[in-house]
Amino acid sequence: MQTSPAKLLILIALSLVIIVEGRTVLAFFGVDIPPLETALIGLVVIVALLIWAIRPIRGSPSETE
Template identity: 45%
Template sequence: MRISKGALLVVIAVLIPFIVEFRTALSWFGIEISVLESLVLGAVVVLAIVIWAVWPPNGDAEAEPTGSS
């Protein structure tokens, strides 16, 4: 893993305010997305982060996560 499981959970938690408010920010530019679309977008971003986090760094599947947590 590229980051520890604890750090991954924290990243996902911190992402939530950005996902919630991304919809509001887009509306300033006249782009309206529905709650469902917002949820799907959030799920895709979370999935991408999870894949990035669990992907072995430099192709080394046995690599230890950075840091000791």
């Protein structure tokens, strides 16, 4: 794991805030994004963060060759 579970939780929380507030900012400019698409984008971001956190570090001794 590249990061601690606490840092991962903070990253997920911040990314969700940015996604929701980004949707609000885009609405001011007339760009409407449905809630379902916002939820799907949030899900993709969370999965990407989880994959990043779980993948082994390149060159680490725990990695099998």
